[in-house]
Amino acid sequence: xxxCTDKTVLDQWYAIGAVAEMEAGVESHTILLEEALCYAIxxxxxxxxxxxxxxxxxxxxxxxxxxxxxxxxGEPSGDIFTIPEFFETDRRNMNAASIGVNVSxxxxxxxxxxxxxxxxxxxxxxxxxxxxxxxxxxxxxxxKNDEILATRCRFFQPMASTASGGGADVEYVYRVPHPFCxxxxxxxxxxxxxMDVIAVFLQPVDQEHIRAHMMLSVLDExxxxxxxxxxxxxxxxxxxxxxxxxxxxxxxLDPRAETPIRADKSAITYRRWLSRKGISYGVIPAAA
Amino acid sequence: xxxxxxxxxxxxxxxxxxxxHTFHGQLLGREFAVWRADxxxxxxxxxxxLHRGVRLSIGINDGAELKxxxxxxxxxxxxxxxxxxxxHPADAPARTICNRTYPAVEQYGLIWSGESPDGEPPxxxxxxxxxxxxxxxxxxxxxxxxxxxxxxxxTFQPSARIDGDGATVQSEIGPAGCISLMSAEDDVASxxxxxxxxxxxxxxxxxxxxxxxxxxxxxxxxxxxxxxRVSALRDLIEAEAVKLPTPEPMQPVIHRVSEELASMPxxxxxxxxxxxxxxxxxxxxxxxxxxxxxxxxxxxxLPTFQPGAHIDVHMPNGLxxxxxxxxxxxxxxxxxxxxxxxxxxxxxxxxxHEDVRQGDVLAISEPxxxxxxxxxxxxxxxxxxxxxxxxxxxxxxxxxxSNLPHELHxxxxxxxxxxxxxxxxxxxxALVPHLGLDPQATGKQLDKLLGGYEPAMHLYxxxxxxxxxATRRIAAEHGWPDESVxxxxxxxxxxxxxxxxxxxxxxxxxxxxQVPAGKTILEVLRDSGVDxxxxxxxxxxxxxxxxxxxxxxxxxxxxxxxxxKSSGDCIMTCVSRAKSDRLVLDI
Numbered sequence: 001x002x003x004c005t006d007k008t009v010l011d012q013w014y015a016i017g018a019v020a021e022m023e024a025g026v027e028s029h030t031i032l033l034e035e036a037l038c039y040a041i042x043x044x045x046x047x048x049x050x051x052x053x054x055x056x057x058x059x060x061x062x063x064x065x066x067x068x069x070x071x072x073x074g075e076p077s078g079d080i081f082t083i084p085e086f087f088e089t090d091r092r093n094m095n096a097a098s099i100g101v102n103v104s105x106x107x108x109x110x111x112x113x114x115x116x117x118x119x120x121x122x123x124x125x126x127x128x129x130x131x132x133x134x135x136x137x138x139x140x141x142x143x144k145n146d147e148i149l150a151t152r153c154r155f156f157q158p159m160a161s162t163a164s165g166g167g168a169d170v171e172y173v174y175r176v177p178h179p180f181c182x183x184x185x186x187x188x189x190x191x192x193x194x195m196d197v198i199a200v201f202l203q204p205v206d207q208e209h210i211r212a213h214m215m216l217s218v219l220d221e222x223x224x225x226x227x228x229x230x231x232x233x234x235x236x237x238x239x240x241x242x243x244x245x246x247x248x249x250x251x252x253l254d255p256r257a258e259t260p261i262r263a264d265k266s267a268i269t270y271r272r273w274l275s276r277k278g279i280s281y282g283v284i285p286a287a288a
Numbered sequence: 289x290x291x292x293x294x295x296x297x298x299x300x301x302x303x304x305x306x307x308x309h310t311f312h313g314q315l316l317g318r319e320f321a322v323w324r325a326d327x328x329x330x331x332x333x334x335x336x337x338l339h340r341g342v343r344l345s346i347g348i349n350d351g352a353e354l355k356x357x358x359x360x361x362x363x364x365x366x367x368x369x370x371x372x373x374x375x376h377p378a379d380a381p382a383r384t385i386c387n388r389t390y391p392a393v394e395q396y397g398l399i400w401s402g403e404s405p406d407g408e409p410p411x412x413x414x415x416x417x418x419x420x421x422x423x424x425x426x427x428x429x430x431x432x433x434x435x436x437x438x439x440x441x442x443t444f445q446p447s448a449r450i451d452g453d454g455a456t457v458q459s460e461i462g463p464a465g466c467i468s469l470m471s472a473e474d475d476v477a478s479x480x481x482x483x484x485x486x487x488x489x490x491x492x493x494x495x496x497x498x499x500x501x502x503x504x505x506x507x508x509x510x511x512x513x514x515x516x517r518v519s520a521l522r523d524l525i526e527a528e529a530v531k532l533p534t535p536e537p538m539q540p541v542i543h544r545v546s547e548e549l550a551s552m553p554x555x556x557x558x559x560x561x562x563x564x565x566x567x568x569x570x571x572x573x574x575x576x577x578x579x580x581x582x583x584x585x586x587x588x589x590l591p592t593f594q595p596g597a598h599i600d601v602h603m604p605n606g607l608x609x610x611x612x613x614x615x616x617x618x619x620x621x622x623x624x625x626x627x628x629x630x631x632x633x634x635x636x637x638x639x640x641h642e643d644v645r646q647g648d649v650l651a652i653s654e655p656x657x658x659x660x661x662x663x664x665x666x667x668x669x670x671x672x673x674x675x676x677x678x679x680x681x682x683x684x685x686x687x688x689x690s691n692l693p694h695e696l697h698x699x700x701x702x703x704x705x706x707x708x709x710x711x712x713x714x715x716x717x718a719l720v721p722h723l724g725l726d727p728q729a730t731g732k733q734l735d736k737l738l739g740g741y742e743p744a745m746h747l748y749x750x751x752x753x754x755x756x757x758a759t760r761r762i763a764a765e766h767g768w769p770d771e772s773v774x775x776x777x778x779x780x781x782x783x784x785x786x787x788x789x790x791x792x793x794x795x796x797x798x799x800x801x802q803v804p805a806g807k808t809i810l811e812v813l814r815d816s817g818v819d820x821x822x823x824x825x826x827x828x829x830x831x832x833x834x835x836x837x838x839x840x841x842x843x844x845x846x847x848x849x850x851x852x853k854s855s856g857d858c859i860m861t862c863v864s865r866a867k868s869d870r871l872v873l874d875i
Contacts (some may be wrong), residue, residue, distance in 0.1 A: 134376070202811070246343075247319070247341050247342075258548045
């Protein structure tokens, strides 16, 4: 009945819409893994989701998390990963944007993990020549949570966020807790001891198209929501044409498909992790 | 499909490649990035950067290289070899990342290429008599064979009767499978040849070429005429094509990269390190065949240097080369080096000349001084040969600044070969050029210059090996002691004999190691985790010099002078070995 036959992918939770952009009792429509879905939220904030072809009588598993409605087309293999910072009371949490991109989900995750493109794609914002070097960083797969963790990532940024005044070496931590979701922590310009959180929850529309939901949980008292959103949308708008010009659109998992350099350590780990999970959706699996 | 891959096809018009543009082409399902370099060469490359698959047709054509938008990787005109990876200025692996190229021939106003075409592109006799004139290419959503079969029905007016309507048109299959059409009215006629480019299984481009370029005022009208007629034909063809089953798109093979390129290069943790990051802030012709390169710190302040110091430059191609700083006293905002393009370059000077650009980031070592300048001489003589001027320039500027007596004798082929003319001009009468002398005349001149040795005079020589040898010999003949003659070789041209095997004791590290034939002391030390500084690793620069406590060294370097060598108390671990069975080193 389902188009996608990749069980690992089917059994994941996916964000399909921002709660803040929904009106109680009004039905919304979207596509997930090539299936047309309807979803809605009632006056008490209780979400519902169902396949358009099947109808409301047979609802899908559904829940609200991090400001989005999440659903699953298979049998949920576990709960949604945790982002504990989201619940800290002094944070500003918001959906920065939900943007359609003509690319496979894993290509977009790799772009999210990549620092080397900052001076070229996000010139004068997240990077600037001659500060082009990607310094050594560490990547590991956490056994406990089965998630990728990249730490000690540092990059020189001329304007790291709306709240930062000038250039600085910014520290990053990347998590990949879900094949098509990633969470980024970067040092907060407001409070040295804490980190801003930017997460992407990708909704695979099909193997080569996604909707990217960008969630922010930041420490910023100076800027209004619109300014903070605009900043992230500018960044994403710069990545979009690059992503849409990657060929092939599906992520090749054959190690000999592309040429890695040391800066791509996290991407290599991610490709191996997907291979090991046996993921076949949105990728070109390595020949056995 | 295989036979199609062996054909030549036009894939672009010459006019699709204006100055510094990158054109997106496609043939038999495969996308191309097509671009013309400033030297006129047309490059047809696979349309993806080998790094992360981003289309190179959205890349930046800078006239000499094509730069990927995603991570700034640069690929060279003609070879498509990657010349620069900005994310890793240091520790570049010595591997060649080369994009896939396709043949490109420009003729008849078209760019011809193919997947793997046989021989040369077709020579078309019809175009020999006049100036061929490429029409506007018209894309059609239909298979190439259908398009070709319909082109036989094309009708048009001869260029000289473009407003008429009475032409008779005859069609035939022309050379190289093209459709050749002759239109005649009264006593005038025009011939057009149509080539069909199979873009994909269900998409083609009609590329027409008129055998004779119309007279200037008519050009536009003729183009319009054919544009309208071919467009009308396209509508007919597409209407027919939609009735046919749509063929599957072609699946061009994406070739795998080599095993070597597929593995992530390891970080080198020992050996020659390059802790500084500098940007090429200026690059210019400092003389005939010599590039002046100014390096500015990416972060913070560059370390202090002394006159005579050199730096290791780690190049994007993985090579490491030493260059002397030419800076004068107080010039601490940047380092300036001079790089001579060696005709027999093994890739070092060629990379610095051709690949490294203004704005690039390079990794360099801290400056080291193995050619120190004494400032207590009653008189200092500098003898420079060719590019050997660079360390001496720094020294002469230092002495000049302190008003210490010195002369700089600069032997060069001609005035055009004298590097850094603006700096030389500032040396005033201390500079004595000796131009265009052959070895014999150079010897005579040196004999004259070195005649008046007195104690506390010092001589500094840098230049090509034979000239350096001659200077040292003549100085010795005139009574200059070894300790007053300071020299720096560019390279060690001695043949290194590494056939001996022996033992080394490291006195301070309390280790005994075996040096087998074929391995250097330096390599054995590093294999055992003992990190010692080195730079040229060929016995010329003196960086790896180590004190010998016991045993007899077998010197093979060109750094130490004769008395230092015979004293036996130091050794260049990168090339020299032991005559005794055992050496005790102060490490």
